[in-house]
Amino acid sequence: MDHDLDLHADGPALTAALVDVSSVSGEEGPLADAIERALRRLPHLAVTRHGNTLVARTGLGRKERVVLAGHIDTVPHAGNFPSQWDAERLRLTGVGTSDMKAGVAVQLRLAAALPEPNRDVTYVFYECEEVDVARNGLFLLSRDAPELLSADFAVLLEPSGGVVEGGCQGTLRAAITAAGARAHTARSWMGKNAIHDAAAILDILRNWEARRPVVDGLEFHEGLNAVAISGGVAGNVVPDECVVTVNYRFAPDRSAAEAESYIRELFAAWKVEILDCAPGAKPGLTAGPAAAFVKAVGGEPRAKLGWTDVARFAELGIPAVNYGPGISEIAHTPGEYVEAPPIVAAEHALTAWLTA
Amino acid sequence: MDHDLDLHADGPALTAALVDVSSVSGEEGPLADAIERALRRLPHLAVTRHGNTLVARTGLGRKERVVLAGHIDTVPHAGNFPSQWDAERLRLTGVGTSDMKAGVAVQLRLAAALPEPNRDVTYVFYECEEVDVARNGLFLLSRDAPELLSADFAVLLEPSGGVVEGGCQGTLRAAITAAGARAHTARSWMGKNAIHDAAAILDILRNWEARRPVVDGLEFHEGLNAVAISGGVAGNVVPDECVVTVNYRFAPDRSAAEAESYIRELFAAWKVEILDCAPGAKPGLTAGPAAAFVKAVGGEPRAKLGWTDVARFAELGIPAVNYGPGISEIAHTPGEYVEAPPIVAAEHALTAWLTA
Numbered sequence: 001m002d003h004d005l006d007l008h009a010d011g012p013a014l015t016a017a018l019v020d021v022s023s024v025s026g027e028e029g030p031l032a033d034a035i036e037r038a039l040r041r042l043p044h045l046a047v048t049r050h051g052n053t054l055v056a057r058t059g060l061g062r063k064e065r066v067v068l069a070g071h072i073d074t075v076p077h078a079g080n081f082p083s084q085w086d087a088e089r090l091r092l093t094g095v096g097t098s099d100m101k102a103g104v105a106v107q108l109r110l111a112a113a114l115p116e117p118n119r120d121v122t123y124v125f126y127e128c129e130e131v132d133v134a135r136n137g138l139f140l141l142s143r144d145a146p147e148l149l150s151a152d153f154a155v156l157l158e159p160s161g162g163v164v165e166g167g168c169q170g171t172l173r174a175a176i177t178a179a180g181a182r183a184h185t186a187r188s189w190m191g192k193n194a195i196h197d198a199a200a201i202l203d204i205l206r207n208w209e210a211r212r213p214v215v216d217g218l219e220f221h222e223g224l225n226a227v228a229i230s231g232g233v234a235g236n237v238v239p240d241e242c243v244v245t246v247n248y249r250f251a252p253d254r255s256a257a258e259a260e261s262y263i264r265e266l267f268a269a270w271k272v273e274i275l276d277c278a279p280g281a282k283p284g285l286t287a288g289p290a291a292a293f294v295k296a297v298g299g300e301p302r303a304k305l306g307w308t309d310v311a312r313f314a315e316l317g318i319p320a321v322n323y324g325p326g327i328s329e330i331a332h333t334p335g336e337y338v339e340a341p342p343i344v345a346a347e348h349a350l351t352a353w354l355t356a
Numbered sequence: 357m358d359h360d361l362d363l364h365a366d367g368p369a370l371t372a373a374l375v376d377v378s379s380v381s382g383e384e385g386p387l388a389d390a391i392e393r394a395l396r397r398l399p400h401l402a403v404t405r406h407g408n409t410l411v412a413r414t415g416l417g418r419k420e421r422v423v424l425a426g427h428i429d430t431v432p433h434a435g436n437f438p439s440q441w442d443a444e445r446l447r448l449t450g451v452g453t454s455d456m457k458a459g460v461a462v463q464l465r466l467a468a469a470l471p472e473p474n475r476d477v478t479y480v481f482y483e484c485e486e487v488d489v490a491r492n493g494l495f496l497l498s499r500d501a502p503e504l505l506s507a508d509f510a511v512l513l514e515p516s517g518g519v520v521e522g523g524c525q526g527t528l529r530a531a532i533t534a535a536g537a538r539a540h541t542a543r544s545w546m547g548k549n550a551i552h553d554a555a556a557i558l559d560i561l562r563n564w565e566a567r568r569p570v571v572d573g574l575e576f577h578e579g580l581n582a583v584a585i586s587g588g589v590a591g592n593v594v595p596d597e598c599v600v601t602v603n604y605r606f607a608p609d610r611s612a613a614e615a616e617s618y619i620r621e622l623f624a625a626w627k628v629e630i631l632d633c634a635p636g637a638k639p640g641l642t643a644g645p646a647a648a649f650v651k652a653v654g655g656e657p658r659a660k661l662g663w664t665d666v667a668r669f670a671e672l673g674i675p676a677v678n679y680g681p682g683i684s685e686i687a688h689t690p691g692e693y694v695e696a697p698p699i700v701a702a703e704h705a706l707t708a709w710l711t712a
Contacts, residue, residue, distance in 0.1 A: 223544040229587045
């Protein structure tokens with residue numbers, strides 16, 4: 001079935017239309033088709049397709065170019081498809097409403113309404129943000145056609161409650177292994193119980209106090225958690241190994257290398273294996289186009305605690321922020337919803353920024 | 357291939373012959389056949405077969421009847437089959453040498469050599485001791501034909517280093533569950549980490565002091581160990597559950613019910629599920645036929661710390677001890693061996709007891 005998107009419908013109505021074209025990660029084809037058709041009808045945009053990722057650019061020769069980016073995929077349905085509109089509470093409920101089809105609706109409305117913005121704009125609609133990074137459309141674009149992402153500043157329309165969220169925290173996972181010696185449990189004193197020894201690892205986690213550093217004026221809040229534990233050989237054997245997997249969410253005043261050193265030192269008494277690590281991104285809201293953006297859209301910026309594709313822009317040397325109408329705390333829940341007024345407000349604020 | 361056992365070969369040679377008929381649990385058929393043929397050649401014994409379990413009884417009308425029992429299965433081979441004889445060290449190496457074909461050899465030698473013992477004797481050769489209790493030949497016999505096990509006293513020829521080992525400890529396994537609340541690790545303070553909470557369970561285990569009660573004159577030594585731990589939802593989720601499986605080896609001054617109450621009380625702060633529990637057995641060496649046995653074979657009895665089928669005899673109301681030429685500490689290891697002199701010594705001691 002071909003879906004037709006009406007970019008003149010208001011933001012909440014367009015959000016509902018986008019939600020009602022199912023686009024679980026890996027199955028974005030029909031929605032990408034619909035967005036491509038709508039964009040190609042706009043003569044002021046040059047449209048490129050890369051997989052199920054779409055890039056639409058103005059070419060006005062402005063001094064500054066900005067990216068407005070959003071992913072078009074959602075997590076799997078959870079009895080919350082299609083959308084439902086609550087006219088009394090002005091609330092649209094359904095999968096992907098907040099994360100992040102409301103943001104995509106704002107992107108599309110701006111793309112249609114602003115043929116001559118004061119900055120050149122690159123609109124990016126990308127696939128597979130909710131899954132393995134190797135499938136992430138923004139990652140694939142940055143690898144295969146980075147020139148399409150070239151810009152002075154980027155806004156990710158991820159749900160941020162209509163507030164500018166700056167930077168993002170990094171994330172590191174490590175396996176901490178306690179070693180022991182096997183023995184029959186009937187003579188357990190002949191061995192050394194690795195699970196008992198792992199209590200000392202857990203004690204470090206229990207007693208750990210979170211850093212809350214202020215970076216570029218925003219307060220971050222770190223986290224250090226066991227996310228898995230496993231050990232055991234058989235019901236009558238003293239186990240010789242216990243592995244605790246920890247996830248360290250670190251503020252962007254620490255590099256990935258510093259985060260790794262910190263974890264290795266904290267657990268120096270055990271074998272430490274770093275499983276993966278993605279650096280964070282500093283907010284950088286105090287100067288340049290980011291400062292101008294904050295001034296234009298208003299409100300009090302706050303730190304982004306989760307990891308987002310803002311860090312990918314940072315790696316490309318492009319300052320970026322999160323700013324979108326959705327609510328991040330209810331993303332990925334069966335009751336996910338978005339409220340209509342913030343959709344309209346975000347569109348107004350971005351229009352003001354791009355036309356002032 | 358049919359195997360022929362020569363019961364006139366000396367104990368170590370007969371042990372080697374028994375080892376060299378493979379009999380991993382569930383595959384005892386050929387060895388049971390060989391033992392059956394050997395026993396049926398002895399006119400003073402009434403032989404009954406039950407699966408791969410054999411019972412051979414004298415019928416002399418003595419005032420007292422004793423059981424000599426041993427299992428004929430072994431754990432799986434570990435590059436240690438067939439047996440190897442070290443003439444210099446008088447040592448036979450191979451799977452099942454100590455646990456417990458040396459004991460089975462002694463049983464068979466006595467069966468052949470003593471047509472008129474001073475006590476009626478029931479020889480039991482049983483299958484599947486090393487696996488799930490539901491397949492254990494002694495259990496099946498006690499369920500299907502308990503009259504064949506009727507006796508005043510029983511000796512299990514399990515490896516005990518040639519020393520009488522009295523009673524056995526009970527064993528209980530329980531799952532202790534720490535509960536929490538899920539949250540994204542980027543905002544971990546919104547949840548409650550169940551793995552961190554499990555540290556308190558492990559602290560109890562680490563700080564636990566083993567009881568060493570003296571029961572019927574023998575010192576036991578308890579053990580309480582985590583034998584498994586598991587928890588974790590995903591690499592970015594604060595986990596809401598962590599399960600610690602513990603194994604409590606308890607001295608026979610505690611009943612199964614008392615052991616269960618003890619564990620429930622020790623971990624009263626958490627959900628406790630009892631997974632299985634087998635009671636121990638008191639030594640009972642201070643009176644009756646057990647005391648006479650200890651006196652006859654000599655040596656200083658000690659407590660049996662592992663769980664053995666002695667407890668099964670105790671459930672049938674039959675006092676029992678472990679007494680055999682093997683070495684329990686090296687059972688189930690690739691280097692398992694038995695020394696020749698203790699095989700001969702055990703045969704002599706039992707002969708003296710049955711002919712005095």
